[in-house]
Amino acid sequence: MKALRNLLLLTLMMLIGVAVAFYLRPQPVEQRIALGEKLGGDFTLQSQHGELKLEDYRGKVVLFFIGYASCPDICPTALAVASQGLHELNEAEQNQVSGIFMSVDPDRDSTEKLAKYAGFFHPNFTGATADRETIDKVVKQYGAFYRMVDMDNSAMGYAVDHSSRLYVIDKEGNLAKALVHATNPKELAAEIRNLL
Incomplete structure (x- = not known):
């Protein structure tokens, strides 16, 4: 009888633990936005041409991606999907859209390297980065994540595990959508047009 009581108590404790973990787990960005959580906001990064402030993009729709x-x-x-999405728009629409690619790997990604990298995908895209404190702040603001992963026996030394959302920011600088990695170019173009 005592063994059964201990088993039931252990089972109950495990169920409570699972329930607490489920309740405390981070919700997907889309759900957090739908529930009215204030994500996004202004930031200042460093680009090849100096400071890059989100507030300077008021009046444009901004596609914001965090990676390396x-x-x-x-x-x-x-970035290729984002570029294809922009090419679904006409020239006047494209002129109202900018892309910002923020690197969370400033040790390897200079602003010059990021300018070439982002610009390769579309001339409206800008690459930027910042110091670790600023990067961490922006990542948290947008409900994203990243972590460095050591790669033994690799010339790279480490990789970066990171979220894969494309953040769509409206003309007033508010986070409008966080699109999943599998979004296709036509869907992206439609989301952009809704904000133009």
Whole structure:
């Protein structure tokens, strides 16, 4: 009888632990926005041409992506989709859209390297980075994440595990959408047009 009581108590404790973990887990960015949580906001980064402030982009829709230039898959794919999405727009619409690619890897990503990297995908895209404190602040503001992952036996030394959302910021500087990595160019173009 005592063994059964201990088993039931252990089971109850495990269920409570699972429930607490479920309740405390971070919610997806889209859900947090839908629930009215204030994500996004202004930031100041460093680009090849000096300070890059989000507030300077008022009047334009901004596509904001967080990653790093040595990323082997997520970043180039997301930026290619963003570029294709812009090409779905006419020239007048494209002129109302800018892209900002923020690197969380400032040790390897100079502002010059980021300018070339982002500009490769579309001339409206700008690459930028910042010091670690600023990067961490912006990542938190946008409900994103990243972490350095050591890669033994690799010339790169480390990779960066990071979120893969494309943040769509409206003309007033408010975060309007956080699009998943699988969003296709036509869907992206439609989201942009809704904000023009």
